[in-house]
Amino acid sequence: MxxxxxxxxxxxxxxxxxxxxxxxxxxxxxxxxxxxxxxxxxxxxxxxxxxxxxxxxxxxxxxxxxxxxxxxxxxxxxxxxxxxxxxxxxxxxxxxxxxxxxxxxxxxxxxxxxxxxxxxxxxxxxxxxxxxxxxxxxxxxxxxxxxxxxxxxxxxxxxxxxxxxxxxxxxxxxxxxxxxxxxxxxxxxxxxxxKEIKVLTKVLERPKKPYVLMIGGIKLSEKFEGLKGILDRCDYALLGGGIATLFFASRGYEVGTSVMEKSKVTDAKEFLRNYKEKIILPDDLVVASSPVAHESITVVSPDNVNPEQMILDVGPETIGKYSEYIKSAKTLLWSGPMGLFENPHFAHGTKALGRLFASRSSGAAYGVAGGGDTLDAIKMINVGEYIDHLSVGGSAMLQFLAGKPLPGIEALKK
The missing domain is CATH 3.40.50.1260 (Phosphoglycerate kinase, N-terminal domain)
Structure with a gap:
């Protein structure tokens, strides 16, 4: 471009x-x-x-x-x-x-x-x-x-x-x-x-396969258009955070008092219907009655969350499963944390998978990460120097990598 x-x-x-x-x-x-x-x-x-x-x-x-x-x-x-x-x-x-x-x-x-x-x-x-x-x-x-x-x-x-x-x-x-x-x-x-456009165009037009997306955070609404387009291009999407919670809710699972965009349940159902082979959901979850009730922390399967619990991180089995996908990838994209990483009790999924993401970048795979919370997590675990490209964009990065036109860039072309 x-x-x-x-x-x-x-x-x-x-x-x-x-x-x-x-x-x-x-x-x-x-x-x-x-x-x-x-x-x-x-x-x-x-x-x-x-x-x-x-x-x-x-x-x-x-x-x-x-x-x-x-x-x-x-x-x-x-x-x-x-x-x-x-x-x-x-x-x-x-x-x-x-x-x-x-x-x-x-x-x-x-x-x-x-x-x-x-x-x-x-x-x-x-x-x-x-x-x-x-x-x-x-x-x-x-x-x-x-x-x-x-x-x-x-x-x-x-x-x-x-x-x-x-x-x-x-x-x-x-x-x-x-x-x-x-x-x-x-x-x-x-x-x-x-520089952003040059680097991201490489991922958009010539991604090496397998191409694996790791996506978390709370709001599907901000990532909806980007996620849809990237799912058309990538091989697998590893879900965590409130987005994974939303997908469990769309399956009819109990998600307790977990934070998620309830208005997007129907959209999540559509994603599961259209991309069921590509969307990978957690096998186990770290839950608690609240983010400060540390004594109540436990690990459960997705179909075993009770109404008084909150989903706050992915569990150890999920970390192991997601790690295998990340290790197999030649192109890696990360947008959004796997859990409430600001709280040390619920940061393990983001830390473990973030470190692996970084270790596979700049060599075994080409790694790109972006968005405010993602960059905060990368700063927390101190792995930014190992990732090929850190994008200042979150939703804009996803939309570009989905092949969607960005208004400001289109205005510069005229």
């Missing part, structure tokens, strides 16, 4: 808008201050920012955090902007609503703008080459997810070039900052997006 490459663009002294993946975990520290707790996505994205700085571009970063309904300080990008400045080793300056002029310094700075970008266009025009302006959460604007043509024109008016560096978000077709800006500005794929 050929996308317009950033390296072909003349960006010297030009204002370049980068739509970035800024939706990263933000938590309060002991002092009550909000801090970014995981910088993986930011570090990956900064390869593009550093390249633009080297080419003397004036950089405007836009992105979102969570799903705010309006301007809500709880979802401000200020802590994310501060972390970006720390990672770049640049001074961080917050521009408040009273600022009439942008301060100028001999060295580049990171400026965070708290106000509506339409009110500070004159300040953005004062950026020096290598300076970085980070705008407030783009989802504070209701027009962002209404594909507003007027909003697209307003947003485009503050830059001369657009760069898409937002692969993880590229599975919704209603985001102005991803699908509409390319209609107004010369547009290019960021360095990370270009």
């Amino acid at each position: 050929n996308l317009p490459s950033l390296k072909s663009a003349d960006v010297k002294n030009k204002t370049v808008m980068v739509r970035a993946d800024l939706d990263v975990p933000v938590k309060k520290n002991e002092m009550g201050e909000k801090r970014v707790s995981d910088t993986f996505r930011l570090e990956k994205m900064l390869s593009t920012v550093k390249w633009l700085m080297d080419k003397d571009a004036k950089i405007i970063l836009i992105g979102h955090l969570k799903r705010p309904q309006s301007w809500d300080k709880k979802y401000s990008l200020q802590p994310v902007a501060k972390k970006i400045s720390d990672l770049l080793g640049l001074k961080f300056i917050v521009i408040d609503e009273e600022s009439k002029k942008l301060p100028h310094y001999p060295l580049p700075h990171v400026f965070f703008f708290k106000q509506d970008f339409r009110k500070i266009k004159h300040l953005l025009s004062e950026l020096n080459p290598k300076d970085i302006a980070i705008l407030e959460n783009i989802r504070f604007y209701p027009e962002e997810e209404k594909t507003s043509e007027k909003f697209a024109e307003e947003l485009s008016s503050i830059a001369e070039i657009y760069v898409n560096e937002s692969f993880a978000t590229d599975y919704h077709d209603n985001q102005v900052s991803i699908v509409k800006i390319p209609e107004h500005l010369p547009s290019f794929a960021g360095l990370l997006l270009e």
Whole structure:
């Protein structure tokens, strides 16, 4: 797939808008201050920012955090902007609503703008080459997810070039900052997006067989389209987490108080009917009356869960069975944990299978893993360096590997 490459663009002294993946975990520290707790996505994205700085571009970063309904300080990008400045080793300056002029310094700075970008266009025009302006959460604007043509024109008016560096978000077709800006500005794929597409295209078009998917997590709805397409291409899908629970419920099994998307039971039935030879379900399950009731932990067969129990991990027999599929694979794809891995009592399935997945990657098989929870699990077991490719995308990665068009990438092609 050929996308317009950033390296072909003349960006010297030009204002370049980068739509970035800024939706990263933000938590309060002991002092009550909000801090970014995981910088993986930011570090990956900064390869593009550093390249633009080297080419003397004036950089405007836009992105979102969570799903705010309006301007809500709880979802401000200020802590994310501060972390970006720390990672770049640049001074961080917050521009408040009273600022009439942008301060100028001999060295580049990171400026965070708290106000509506339409009110500070004159300040953005004062950026020096290598300076970085980070705008407030783009989802504070209701027009962002209404594909507003007027909003697209307003947003485009503050830059001369657009760069898409937002692969993880590229599975919704209603985001102005991803699908509409390319209609107004010369547009290019960021360095990370270009790499993602190159690597994932290899898996999409030329996967070595056997091709094994390991899929877990809670929400089938976010993975539905991707899972369907990948099941058409892969040899086996090893299910865990809430997705496996959902499939057991679709068979009429008791799943107790387990967390799952009840509205997707019918979809799970359809998957089992159409892909029964490919879908592999756990043979045993780790259950408890609640995630904190450790004294109640036991291992049961899938047809022996009682109404007071929760399914919280895959059991030892399942780990053994899944291991054989992973060992036989030449292409491996991982999306979602096998259980409640944040709790050490229910992390064994994710840890054991994650370690095996990593040990088979970069050699015996080609391994790709992606999605927020998956990357958190990989970080926890410290095996990221052994996996061929860690994708910043979760649902977007699955949709791409299913052969489904992604709206932002399609917009770059036009």
